[in-house]
Amino acid sequence: MDSRQTHMPIFDRWATTYDKSVDSARGVFARYETVLDLVVDRIGSHASGRVLDIGVGTGNLTQRLLHRGAKVVGLDPSEAMLAKANAKLSPRSNLQLVRASDPFLRIPFRDESFDAIASTYAYHHVRPDHKEASLQEMFRVLSPGGVWVVGDLMFEDEQDEQAALRTYSWLEREHFARIAELRPFLARLGAKLDSHPITPFTWVIWTSKPHHK
Numbered sequence: 001m002d003s004r005q006t007h008m009p010i011f012d013r014w015a016t017t018y019d020k021s022v023d024s025a026r027g028v029f030a031r032y033e034t035v036l037d038l039v040v041d042r043i044g045s046h047a048s049g050r051v052l053d054i055g056v057g058t059g060n061l062t063q064r065l066l067h068r069g070a071k072v073v074g075l076d077p078s079e080a081m082l083a084k085a086n087a088k089l090s091p092r093s094n095l096q097l098v099r100a101s102d103p104f105l106r107i108p109f110r111d112e113s114f115d116a117i118a119s120t121y122a123y124h125h126v127r128p129d130h131k132e133a134s135l136q137e138m139f140r141v142l143s144p145g146g147v148w149v150v151g152d153l154m155f156e157d158e159q160d161e162q163a164a165l166r167t168y169s170w171l172e173r174e175h176f177a178r179i180a181e182l183r184p185f186l187a188r189l190g191a192k193l194d195s196h197p198i199t200p201f202t203w204v205i206w207t208s209k210p211h212h213k
């Protein structure tokens with residue numbers, strides 16, 4: 001069973017109340033707005049170009065990107081989440097919402113289609129043994145010089161994760177990224193990762209795709 005089949009009923013049901021969950025800014029969504037703002041900030045001037053939002057959900061990050069003048073493609077496996085995003089953002093020429101069954105691993109776009117890739121609160125759906133393949137796939141569709149920015153629950157390393165899981169016992173175990181493990185994957189793609197902690201369990205991480213040698 002793939003991750004989509006396992007998770008989709010949960011996300012389809014959650015779509016109607018999801019924005020209330022993030023508005024609470026509590027628990028896993030502590031400092032939610034700060035995370036989204038920093039992701040947009042790290043995208044910087046690329047926000048005037050073509051931006052891919054993976055795990056777009058109800059469209060909160062995409063809404064900010066559209067305000068910055070981006071042309072956004074939002075991918076999500078949940079029809080209900082996409083319907084919410086569509087209702088919130090209304091159809092417009094600079095927005096494309098696309099259902100994709102595994103959007104970190106199979107991106108239905110050609111090589112170098114995007115100036116930036118952004119994702120918030122979704123990368124923990126990628127299994128640890130698929131993280132490197134997901135980075136390769138995202139770099140495939142990113143233009144040279146383009147930026148990649150992810151905000152999500154994640155940890156510096158396993159020790160940091162274990163300590164947080166003990167302190168915040170309500171945190172459910174998911175496929176949280178470990179920054180120290182992503183670094184060598186990105187190094188193999190010629191990229192260097194930057195990171196900024198927002199809470200003890202939430203980070204924004206970013207890098208850029210090198211230009212061709």
Ligand SMILES: C[S@@+](CC[C@H](N)C(=O)[O-])C[C@H]1O[C@@H](n2cnc3c(N)ncnc32)[C@H](O)[C@@H]1O
Pocket residue numbers: 003004007011022054055056057058059060061076077078081102103104119120121122125126
């Ligand atoms: C917690 S919501 C985050 C939504 C939005 N990005 C935000 O910041 O509010 C997680 C989203 O990831 C989607 N999702 C679930 N499994 C996924 C997967 N394997 N790859 C990408 N997205 C996935 C869900 O449908 C849901 O819309």
